[in-house]
Amino acid sequence: MTGVQTDRAHLAARLSSTTIGTHTRHEMTLPNGGLVKEFTNANGRVYALTWSGPGKPDLRSLLGGYFDRLQAGNARINPRARRQPMQLVRSDVVIQTGGHMGYFWGVAYIPALAPAGFAVTELQ
Amino acid sequence: MRALLPRLFGLCLASTLAACGGGGGGGGGSTPTAAPISTPTPTPTSSPTVVNFTTVTLDAGPAALNTGPDAYTAFNEPYVSITICAPGLTSNCQTIDHIILDTGSVGLRIVKPVINASLMAALPTESDATGNPVGECYKYVNSYAFGSVRQADFSIAGETIANMPFQAIGDTGVFATAPSSCSSGGGTDIDTVQAFGANGIIGVGTTTTDCGSICQSGLASGAAYYDCPAAGCSAIIARNANATAPFQQLPNPVAAFATDNNGTLIVLPSVAPAGVATLTGTVYFGIGTQGNNALTATTILPTTTSGSSRGPGFVTATYNGKALTQSFLDTGSNDYYFIDTTLPICTQTFLNVFYCPTAPTPLSPTFTATNGATGSGAFTLYNPAVTTSGSANVAPGLGVNPTLVTPPLPFANSFDFGIPFFFGKSVYTAIEGRQAGSTQGPYFAF
Numbered sequence: 332m333t334g335v336q337t338d339r340a341h342l343a344a345r346l347s348s349t350t351i352g353t354h355t356r357h358e359m360t361l362p363n364g365g366l367v368k369e370f371t372n373a374n375g376r377v378y379a380l381t382w383s384g385p386g387k388p389d390l391r392s393l394l395g396g397y398f399d400r401l402q403a404g405n406a407r408i409n410p411r412a413r414r415q416p417m418q419l420v421r422s423d424v425v426i427q428t429g430g431h432m433g434y435f436w437g438v439a440y441i442p443a444l445a446p447a448g449f450a451v452t453e454l455q
Numbered sequence: 456m457r458a459l460l461p462r463l464f465g466l467c468l469a470s471t472l473a474a475c476g477g478g479g480g481g482g483g484g485s486t487p488t489a490a491p492i493s494t495p496t497p498t499p500t501s502s503p504t505v506v507n508f509t510t511v512t513l514d515a516g517p518a519a520l521n522t523g524p525d526a527y528t529a530f531n532e533p534y535v536s537i538t539i540c541a542p543g544l545t546s547n548c549q550t551i552d553h554i555i556l557d558t559g560s561v562g563l564r565i566v567k568p569v570i571n572a573s574l575m576a577a578l579p580t581e582s583d584a585t586g587n588p589v590g591e592c593y594k595y596v597n598s599y600a601f602g603s604v605r606q607a608d609f610s611i612a613g614e615t616i617a618n619m620p621f622q623a624i625g626d627t628g629v630f631a632t633a634p635s636s637c638s639s640g641g642g643t644d645i646d647t648v649q650a651f652g653a654n655g656i657i658g659v660g661t662t663t664t665d666c667g668s669i670c671q672s673g674l675a676s677g678a679a680y681y682d683c684p685a686a687g688c689s690a691i692i693a694r695n696a697n698a699t700a701p702f703q704q705l706p707n708p709v710a711a712f713a714t715d716n717n718g719t720l721i722v723l724p725s726v727a728p729a730g731v732a733t734l735t736g737t738v739y740f741g742i743g744t745q746g747n748n749a750l751t752a753t754t755i756l757p758t759t760t761s762g763s764s765r766g767p768g769f770v771t772a773t774y775n776g777k778a779l780t781q782s783f784l785d786t787g788s789n790d791y792y793f794i795d796t797t798l799p800i801c802t803q804t805f806l807n808v809f810y811c812p813t814a815p816t817p818l819s820p821t822f823t824a825t826n827g828a829t830g831s832g833a834f835t836l837y838n839p840a841v842t843t844s845g846s847a848n849v850a851p852g853l854g855v856n857p858t859l860v861t862p863p864l865p866f867a868n869s870f871d872f873g874i875p876f877f878f879g880k881s882v883y884t885a886i887e888g889r890q891a892g893s894t895q896g897p898y899f900a901f
Contacts, residue, residue, distance in 0.1 A: 363674040364764075383866055385669055385676035385766065387594055387640030401641060405597060408643055410520075410527040411839075412808050412855045413652060414788045414871065416596050417641055420859045427860040428641070429867060430596050431783060432560050432660060432677055434766030435640075436866035455865050 332377045332395050332441065335369050341392050342367060353446040354378075361388065370440075370454065378444035381454050383436040394426070394439060401426050425451075506613030507715045507741055507748065511535055511723065513734040513849045513874075517553040519648040529652060531789035531849055531874050533723075535738060537563065537657060539570075539607035541577035542618050549574050553654045556721070556738060558884045559768075559785030560658035562665040562678075562705030563609065563621035564593065564600060566647060569654045570623065578605040581620055581703070583682050583692050590630050590681040590688040591622050591705070592637035593665065598645045601633035601688075602626040604680070604705070611657070614712045614740055620702050624651065629683045636691065637679065656787070659719050661768040661887050661897035663698035663710040667761045670704055671696045680704070710886050715741025717889035718896055720748045721786065725879030728815070728837050730847025734878075742883055743892035750892025752883055752900035754830035756822050758783075760887050760897060767887065768897060772832055772870035774820040781868045782822075784882060784899045788873030791834070791854040793820070800856060801840055810854040811838045818854075820870055824898070832872060851875045 335357045339346045344359035344367065359367040365384020369377050382388050391398045397419070405417040419426040428437040438454055515521065516529025533556045540548035549571050554563075567575065581589040581604040589604045603626040609619040623630075625646035633644060645651045658665065666678035673693035680703075681688035694703035698710045710716055723736035739748040759769040765781055772782035774793060790809070795818075801811035820832035837843065837852040844850070852875055858867055876882075885896030894900075 363669050363676060381866070386679070387677070389636065389639040390641045391635075391639040398639075398641065405641075406643065407525075408597065408645075408650075408652075409805070409808065410652065411530045411805070411853075412790055414596055414790075414792060414857075414873070415808050415855060416857050418859050425860055427858055427864055427867075428596070429857060429869065431766065431768075431781065431785070431869065431871070432658075433662075433761070433768065434781060435594070435596070435677065438860070438864045438866065451860065451864055452862060 332380060332393070332397065332439070335371065335377065338367070338369065338393060342388060367393065368454070372444055372446050376444050378446070378449075379438070379440035379454055381436070381438045383434070385433055385435075387435045390437070397424050397426065397439065400424070504745065505714055507745055508737050508739045509535055509612040511556055511721065511736045511738050514732070515848050516652065517648055517654055520652065523649070525649060528848060532652060533721075533736075533786050533874055534653065535611065535657065537655075538610045539565075539574070539578075539621070540610075541574060542579065542606060542608050544577065547574055547577050551654050555653045555656040555787055557656050557658045557785070557787035558660050558719070558721070559783060559787040560593075560595075560656065560665070561660045561662050561707045562593070562658045563619070563655065563708055564602075564624055564658075564705075565621060565655035566651050566653075567602060567623045567625045567627070569648060575623070578607050578623075580605055585682065588629060588683045589692070589694070590634075590683045592633065592675075592679045592681065593622060594637075594640050594677040595642070595645075598642040599633065599637055599640060600624045600645050600651070601630065601637050602646070603630045603683075609708060611708070612740065614715060616706075616708060616711045618700060618702070619708065619711060620705050622705060624655075629685060629687055632687055634681055634688045636675065657708060659707060659709050659884065661758055661884060662707060662761055663887060664696045664704040664706050666694070666704050667696050670694050678704070707886060709740055710889070712740060715744045715748075716886075717744065717891040718742040718883060718885035720881060720883050721877055722881045723877050723879070726849055726851045726875075728842045728851065729844040730850030732846060732848050734849045742885055750883060750894070750900065752881070754822070754828070755894050755898055755900040756824035756828055756830055757826045757894070757898040759825055770825070770899065771823040772820045772872075773823065774818075774870055778823070779868050779870045782870040782872070784872045784876060784884070786874050786877060788871050790873050791836075791852075791875060792857045792869070792871035792873065793854060794856060794858055794867055795854075796861065798836070798854070798856075801838075803840055806839050808855050809839050810836060810856065811840055812836050813838075815842065815852075830901075832870070832876070834876060851878050
């Protein structure tokens with residue numbers, strides 16, 4: 332969760348931004364057709380991002396320091412639930428991933444940076 | 456290879472069916488599975504007939520899983536045996552057991568250390584336009600596998616493919632380090648047998664290659680191909696999506712067979728609620744191509760195609776009033792994965808992602824296919840802490856909640872019908888663009 336313009340350049344994405352109430356949604360279209368959406372608050376800080384499409388984007392770059400925490404929290408695959416997706420639910424950050432061959436997705440947000448009244452269902 | 460086919464076929468007729476289907480072979484790095492006990496007799500058809508079926512075994516997995524501090528045994532993993540040979544050389548072959556049969560992915564992938572050194576040395580690596588070797592990254596939902604793209608003469612049952620590319624996971628030399636764009640998708644690097652949960656995987660899903668047009672354009676999907684000069688693999692390169700020779704991307708092996716190439720039929724017995732140590736069934740190659748694989752299903756569910764923005768191989772499952780538009784049938788998933796916030800989650804440490812219903816609970820998801828056809832996805836959900844035997848390597852009706860986040864997020868649009876859905880059924884997986892029985896693939900049917 333670095334910055335919208337940095338991520339747009341890194342992902343070689345097309346960008347379109349829309350302001351809705353207290354937040355702005357930045358929609359990036361990746362070369363392979365995938366989508367990355369970043370949500371910034373009134374101060375311009377990224378408080379949430381989503382990804383979806385045929386592959387997985389560069390999460391190490393998009394998630395910044397949270398990437399290593401996501402990895403550490405999912406280091407061992409449960410042999411009885413081998414397809415359990417990666418996820419991290421902590422007081423300061425929430426990350427949920429999912430998907431299947433040909434379509435992967437994920438959602439990450441930082442509750443402390445989210446605008447008042449934020450609901451995860453807004454992250455369409 | 457073509458000239459060798461009649462000889463290979465002759466061997467199969469002269470010997471037992473098991474020798475064609477999976478046992479035997481010169482494996483130094485792996486133990487062949489037992490010969491099938493109750494293999495059905497194929498119905499005679501017009502000659503020449505290829506032996507189009509082999510045994511599927513669910514058991515504790517290869518011995519390498521159950522060693523060391525992270526020892527475990529496999530659970531609900533359907534395995535087959537395959538044979539690879541040095542191209543054109545029937546004297547340098549290996550039969551490898553405990554290869555996961557996966558309707559949810561495409562392509563053959565083998566964890567490199569299980570391949571005999573002498574065979575490995577004789578398997579050419581694909582080379583790209585600049586003459587460098589080709590590597591591949593393949594991403595699963597919570598893991599990734601990186602390795603070389605090698606070519607081998609491949610066979611399973613009596614079906615053969617000359618010079619078929621496969622991924623040698625965890626290969627050494629220039630392939631020793633996964634590229635940053637591979638590992639940056641996150642997840643576990645599954646480059647050993649213990650991490651992978653098998654000696655390899657054979658993906659027989661609904662598409663003809665493992666990436667399709669995206670990799671043909673030089674981009675990445677869940678699969679990505681790499682230029683691998685001496686300095687290591689970094690640049691993603693374009694690879695064509697040929698489903699037959701000359702190959703570049705990994706093909707769906709079934710789509711690349713000379714015959715029986717429109718899909719699979721997987722037949723598994725039902726399993727008692729407590730589970731069993733071992734289960735055996737049969738995979739038939741082809742749909743309506745021989746006397747033993749007629750399309751007799753009463754539910755035929757066409758799926759999305761490679762051109763869909765939702766991704767390929769999906770149907771809609773409606774559950775608790777919500778239409779889940781990216782649902783699928785997947786032998787490579789060892790449970791049902793779905794969200795139901797009304798069901799209790801188990802509290803035991805190793806079960807705390809499973810549902811623990813207070814009593815066996817009938818659930819009734821319903822399928823809707825891309826053509827509007829409907830069907831039942833009903834099953835009974837069991838409590839793994841109460842119903843499942845501790846010694847079971849195979850058990851029905853277990854459900855996992857794939858998300859910790861509440862309320863469920865906007866992208867959570869899947870109901871994953873894993874291998875338990877296949878127990879007690881005959882399930883067909885038809886390949887995209889291939890006529891299979893009365894219906895054109897892609898579809899699932901049962």
